[in-house]
Amino acid sequence: MGISVDTFFLKPDAQGTLQAQIQQMIAEGILSGRFHVGEKLPSSRKLASHLGISRITVTLAYTELLANDYLTSRGRSGYYVSDNAPVPPSYTPLQRTEETVDWNRAIARRFTGGDTLHKPSNWRDYRFPFIYGQADPTLFDHANWRLCAVRALGQKDFASLTADYVDQDDPLLIEFIARHTLPRRGITAKPEEILITLGAQNALWLAARVLLNRRRKAAIEDPCYYALRELLLQARCQVAPLRVDVDGLPPDAIPHDTDVIFTTPSHQSPTTATMPLNRRHDLLQRAREIDAMIVEDDYEFEMAFLAAPSPALKSLDRDGRVIYVGSFSKSLFPGLRLGYMVGSEAFIREARALRSLVLRHPPGHIQRTAAYFLSLGHYDAQIRRVSAALLDRRKAIESAISDHGLTIAGRGAYGGSSLWMRAPKTVDTTILAEKLRAQSVHIEPGEPFFSGPEKPKNYFRLGYSSIPVNRIEPGIEILARSINRAE
Template identity: 70%
Template structure:
């Protein structure tokens, strides 16, 4: 690695000759540990020009440092930090002074608190990872994604790569969403009714900021998506939890005075139950009676491998009260952070302005790469391949859970990638998860999906998107053994 020439500068207050000052700069860099053994120094010509000194001054400095074994010369390639250079002294880090800021008073609004989901960064090292939302490297299409990324880096796409879109999005990605993705959900939308977001969570945040105030009320499913709960709590709106049943959110239980209803009808989070068509119409009627808006988080609709997905709420909406949030991060890989909002043009105009003030737009290169991957058919092929694997894994999961007497409390009739499990009464899922982690098993405790005084502790979500089907039986057995 080459040491940047910008690292060096002469202080106007420095003492000694220019040669001595240059020697001191290099020696201090080595002794402080900033310059590592084997790293290349700037050339004598480049450093002389940068410092505004003669080249012979730099050459003499380097030569003197070489004679003291700080530097070594390698033929015509230049000077390097010597392998025999003095070791940086080991200093104890000085004790940091105690903060004098009273942070309890200084922080005007808190964004921490509550039980949150924890995704271990090293989940792949566990042999039995029953966690949700991670990508199985054996299923992902690395080769074609790489080709699409390289294509998006080409000269033809220079503008898409480098342009500051400000409040706009990649037109190729918007066109694909409008012409291919949304029609599959029965949704017809114009480009000015679509906004690309940094995943579904960003879409929900934008929606909350625009629609809710401390004087307004939001209905939220119970249990619910923990990140949505936190977003709504931070908005300081009034929360109205509505308990879900075997068919999702009951419309009649949505209380009066609610301004916005948040729901996950295709795959309720976390139980994965699906709202039937009749109830979807009833929910629209209830929202109309309340003059409320509906925010539909339609994550995972692509994983309907058992039966075609039900029509999106947005497709049944005749008066523009449904705002639709979708995500490619769930179906491709979570690190992609690409989602989209669909709503009336007036709402999208406000969402576009808010997004521009916070993060401008998702990176153009990622948008164009995703557009190529979608448009060239790789996305559909990946979904089909994943669906076959998920179908096999689900069958094994159901068989093994039944074999060991574990109760399935919720799963989608259309497919999905996880199962909601009710553990024996009195079981603390958080403690169970800690015990299982030491046995090479990861599960997701259910507590973070609830909020309020009476939080059930005996639920967990078992994902099967990241675990091969042949490992599932042993993994379920270890869960059952830990419970016993």
């Protein structure tokens, strides 16, 4: 029995090449049980004519499926579903009745209900997406990333693709970070002092788990990265939120019984304040006095298009008490989930052991692809391209904000990709953001960044990494009108 050619059609929104789409159609038909062992496929000529594509495309797809044992060829007769093709399981699904589990009792710890920001999955459909931390596809070097990924899939890199590193990392990526990335921040480190993480969030979690327990206290900035505060609360340590000023975290406000200080000195999150050099020395001195560790989150240091970034706090550290956290999420793309942490060997040893218990190591293929992209110079070229675009957008957004009378509460001294904004005190920006969605404008309310019961409601963040220059002024105009109506 033959498979009807009418069962094949190309989806208009399908991803990948035509050859890949045909392979996927046939493989899905076999795996779902629609196509059975021994059934004949339409001829390449007939299927090509039906789909309106080249016959060679269909032939190549059939050949690939033949190599993977999904299909078999019978002389001049054509292609058939192979006897060795995967067979879908034959079983009768268990009919579920009403659940009787008391989940309120069964769940020992809850991780929901904390402060977080709503980032709509369809943000690209917004006409005015003032969203933070998302990649602009027009600025990303897709072609060279693809080439690096293909290279990492080659026979030469078979081990990096398939091997279980246990608790180790890709040596090429570690070498690049040690020899190129860290020296730009004034940091020197041995391979034993560097650990690859699944983004900065994973690094912060590891640091908290290694350094804190219920008897210890963590000092954090207020406002701060909301996910950091949540993970510290889940660690059940004592948390001391310290209100930042125009220069970031004030060292003299840090309690004497603090064990770990979490800070973003180069680009405070979310106010974007840059900590001056003298305060950085004061912060290190305060940490020495109370014998506290410092976790430095140095996100966005690459986005320095206004001035050279200040040296990292870690570069001033002489007694090993600073743990440095970096990430490629902002400079490449957030979905990469690749970051790193640098610290004394004794600390990294424990963090490495903890990481291996949870996820062993980030995928080897992703590490090797990133290593190629960085070492071949594509990363630096992308940073220059993104920085130039951000500079144009920064000029446009500051001009529009000035023209429409809005108030900037914080702007990065050397660049970045967002502005910290303040609306009149009578404006609740959570409500404002909800109303703006109907006008295809996305902003980020500032309330989740603050600690305590009395959180200011009139702050918000404007990201400009993913909005075209020509849409910035119209979007700010809509925002300004909405704020004026909300007062």
